[in-house]
Amino acid sequence: MRRNWIALVAAAAVAAHAASETAAWAAAHPAVAAGAILAPDDPVGSRGEGRDAAVPPVTRAEFERLQRELVPRSDAPWRTIPWSVDLLAARAEAERTGRPLFLWAMNGHPLGCT
Amino acid sequence: MLDRESGFADEKVIGLLRRSFVPVALDVWYEERRQDAAGELFRKVVYQREGMEPGRTTQGLYVCAPDGTLLAGWNNRDAARLRDRLGAALDGWRPRPAGAPPETRGLEGKRGAGQEERDAAADPRFARAPPDGGLVVAVHSRIVKADWPDTRDAWERIHQRASGFDHLWITRDEVEALARGDFPRSLAVRIARFHCIDNTRGEPPMWEKGEVRALAIGFADGGGSGARTGAAAGARPARAAGARSAGAAGGGPIDGEIALLTDAGDRGFTARAFGVVERSGDRITRFDLVIRGEFFGEGTYTKGAPPGKFTLAIAFTLAGDGADGAVPPQGARWLDDYYGRV
Numbered sequence: 001m002r003r004n005w006i007a008l009v010a011a012a013a014v015a016a017h018a019a020s021e022t023a024a025w026a027a028a029h030p031a032v033a034a035g036a037i038l039a040p041d042d043p044v045g046s047r048g049e050g051r052d053a054a055v056p057p058v059t060r061a062e063f064e065r066l067q068r069e070l071v072p073r074s075d076a077p078w079r080t081i082p083w084s085v086d087l088l089a090a091r092a093e094a095e096r097t098g099r100p101l102f103l104w105a106m107n108g109h110p111l112g113c114t
Numbered sequence: 115m116l117d118r119e120s121g122f123a124d125e126k127v128i129g130l131l132r133r134s135f136v137p138v139a140l141d142v143w144y145e146e147r148r149q150d151a152a153g154e155l156f157r158k159v160v161y162q163r164e165g166m167e168p169g170r171t172t173q174g175l176y177v178c179a180p181d182g183t184l185l186a187g188w189n190n191r192d193a194a195r196l197r198d199r200l201g202a203a204l205d206g207w208r209p210r211p212a213g214a215p216p217e218t219r220g221l222e223g224k225r226g227a228g229q230e231e232r233d234a235a236a237d238p239r240f241a242r243a244p245p246d247g248g249l250v251v252a253v254h255s256r257i258v259k260a261d262w263p264d265t266r267d268a269w270e271r272i273h274q275r276a277s278g279f280d281h282l283w284i285t286r287d288e289v290e291a292l293a294r295g296d297f298p299r300s301l302a303v304r305i306a307r308f309h310c311i312d313n314t315r316g317e318p319p320m321w322e323k324g325e326v327r328a329l330a331i332g333f334a335d336g337g338g339s340g341a342r343t344g345a346a347a348g349a350r351p352a353r354a355a356g357a358r359s360a361g362a363a364g365g366g367p368i369d370g371e372i373a374l375l376t377d378a379g380d381r382g383f384t385a386r387a388f389g390v391v392e393r394s395g396d397r398i399t400r401f402d403l404v405i406r407g408e409f410f411g412e413g414t415y416t417k418g419a420p421p422g423k424f425t426l427a428i429a430f431t432l433a434g435d436g437a438d439g440a441v442p443p444q445g446a447r448w449l450d451d452y453y454g455r456v
Contacts, residue, residue: 067431101138109141
């Protein structure tokens with residue numbers, strides 16, 4: 001049996017933090033602050049068990065509940081609008097159908113991030 | 115995002131857009147920069163708006179003719195105002211008579227081109243396409259617990275229950291690794307840096323490499339051919355001992371821990387992960403992942419975070435076939451960094 005764990009810890013950067021808030025955060029995460037590094041074969045719990053006891057594991061039941069709650073229905077109202085994401089293709093469609101273009105332009109794609 | 119919960123949730127607006135317009139959704143970051151026909155058309159439209167000048171945000175809502183002549187342009191999310199503006203724009207709209215010459219003067223070279231020609235003519239610096247042979251994963255985020263201040267303001271209440279939405283791109287090599295039962299390091303780093311973000315109120319800052327303080331994501335109970343170790347056998351947490359799913363990649367669920375913190379200590383996220391990946395042959399048929407943890411802080415464009423720490427949850431699932439599946443991840447603006455090439 002093999003655990004496919006990967007890890008990345010920037011312990012030096014953590015140690016360099018002087019701000020009190022950061023120090024407090026590091027104190028709450030002793031294994032991270034101490035530079036506990038998970039090697040590829042390190043199992044969960046072999047190092048840093050409880051390295052963030054304040055954040056409990058996600059159980060299967062919670063995973064299933066959050067998947068249901070966060071992933072929106074495909075029939076959410078804004079999704080029923082036939083959005084194009086290609087301005088030139090939309091322009092061709094507007095010419096063909098005799099309709100004007102409506103542009104929803106945001107910093108961060110309206111159908112993506114934000 | 116406010117627009118999705120306000121103007122574009124209004125039945126009359128939806129009806130108007132479906133019947134009488136060709137609706138397009140665009141990220142102005144790309145459209146302002148690209149030097150090609152699409153960028154020309156976009157800039158032509160938005161700079162006709164009253165008061166618009168270079169340097170001002172081009173975010174907004176616009177109605178225009180196919181040649182780029184602006185019929186209306188504004189930046190307000192109110193549903194009633196959106197209905198009124200759309201109605202007024204339609205009143206002023208005169209479609210081109212049948213048989214009249216096309217309206218796309220100045221852009222004739224690109225007019226009528228097919229998709230391949232348009233792609234070939236697109237500014238390559240800003241061309242983004244899902245990875246060939248890879249996967250597109252929809253990413254949804256929400257603040258599920260916070261000490262929000264009491265409010266009767268309707269917009270604030272929308273803010274407090276708002277969802278963030280993005281896409282995760284997984285490369286062909288990473289898909290192959292997942293199908294073998296390995297969780298690729300490159301994918302774990304991408305998830306941490308570009309998707310463990312609070313994008314529920316706007317464009318969030320991503321995480322720099324050095325801000326990833328700890329990261330461990332993998333299959334908790336691998337079924338591969340690796341040697342069994344005493345440590346692994348003795349220390350398996352109970353949560354990793356779930357029953358295998360038929361066709362589960364890696365043999366067991368995904369398990370993980372993530373710790374992110376800025377050097378200034380003003381923004382951080384400490385989270386745990388759980389997920390299920392299933393495959394059929396070399397294909398990944400399910401990629402469901404939840405990351406949930408304690409977040410604090412905000413970014414320049416995500417002001418209004420809850421005070422103190424709050425619980426942020428992020429759910430990943432394979433994207434459908436809709437147009438939004440072609441929308442690049444926010445982090446793909448910096449494509450080489452997103453893919454870990456730099």
